[in-house]
Amino acid sequence: MTQFTKQEIDGVIVHTNSNYNEIVEKASTEISEEHILTDAEIAGVETDITNHNARQYLSSTDWYITRQAETGVVVPTDILTKRAEARAAVVSVA
Numbered sequence: 434m435t436q437f438t439k440q441e442i443d444g445v446i447v448h449t450n451s452n453y454n455e456i457v458e459k460a461s462t463e464i465s466e467e468h469i470l471t472d473a474e475i476a477g478v479e480t481d482i483t484n485h486n487a488r489q490y491l492s493s494t495d496w497y498i499t500r501q502a503e504t505g506v507v508v509p510t511d512i513l514t515k516r517a518e519a520r521a522a523v524v525s526v527a
Contacts, residue, residue: 480524487519 470478494516497508 484523487522490519491516 494512497512500506501508
């Protein structure tokens, strides 16, 4: 069973795994200096981040579209513009 340690840091109560230092030390020794990301891997990560951010924005503004469909209240132009930019930014991964 995992045991947690309760501590206060800057007025915030934090619960950490009592084996935290061992876990971090083991993980850091397991990370090999030989694994350096290739350009393709970096590009893939950048694509993932771009897609995530664009989809997150679209998701957070979907209510405008729903409101317009249900009530007829027009979506602000700047929201429509940014949504179009977000859709264009999404990269399809084949």
